[in-house]
Amino acid sequence: MTLRVRHARMIPLTYPSKPEYTMTNPRRPLRLNVGFLINQPIGVSREFLFDYPEIKAGEDTRLTNFSGSARISRTPQGLLVQAKFEASLTMECVRCLETYQQRLGWEFTELYAFSRRSVTESGLLVPEDAHIDLEPLTRDYALLEVPINPICKENCRGLCPVCGENMNQVDCGHRSGGADSPFAVLKSLTDE
Numbered sequence: 001m002t003l004r005v006r007h008a009r010m011i012p013l014t015y016p017s018k019p020e021y022t023m024t025n026p027r028r029p030l031r032l033n034v035g036f037l038i039n040q041p042i043g044v045s046r047e048f049l050f051d052y053p054e055i056k057a058g059e060d061t062r063l064t065n066f067s068g069s070a071r072i073s074r075t076p077q078g079l080l081v082q083a084k085f086e087a088s089l090t091m092e093c094v095r096c097l098e099t100y101q102q103r104l105g106w107e108f109t110e111l112y113a114f115s116r117r118s119v120t121e122s123g124l125l126v127p128e129d130a131h132i133d134l135e136p137l138t139r140d141y142a143l144l145e146v147p148i149n150p151i152c153k154e155n156c157r158g159l160c161p162v163c164g165e166n167m168n169q170v171d172c173g174h175r176s177g178g179a180d181s182p183f184a185v186l187k188s189l190t191d192e
């Protein structure tokens, strides 16, 4: 027991062995205070973990079951963000027109520069208040992952071209009865 306590004392408190879930303002869940990193030596980094049932990304996008991490490292030019996230987005299936939850996963690496001299194409600077809000980047990168033809499931049967019923839910009988279907030919053969 005493051994354990002695061992625990040896762990430097300023460097947690495991990354911890990030405490942020619930209204701005991806806004991080990075002030403490700015005066650290080059190479020091910190990992932020996220896990939210729902976040708003921009005015029009709601991401649910949002989770992931962002490692922020002090470099000579600024703070480097290496982020990896996943979340679900409500989408409409192009075949059956039902809404469903599309799972998305995405990663990005971006530099928030200390000065205009070292700014990248993205034009990101470490803000005066030393808070980096990853929401705009998160939204942009997430939307890049949205499929062009979203499908609720691989074998979605879509809508019946004759009566418009959702063929995942009802068997309206139109498809197998078509005059040019292989089954129709078979039927005509067996009937004779």
Ligand SMILES: [Zn+2]
Binding pocket: 093, 094, 095, 096, 097, 098, 151, 152, 153, 156, 157, 158
């Ligand atoms: Zn569908």
Ligand SMILES: [Zn+2]
Binding pocket: 160, 161, 162, 163, 164, 165, 172, 173, 174, 175
């Ligand atoms: Zn039908």
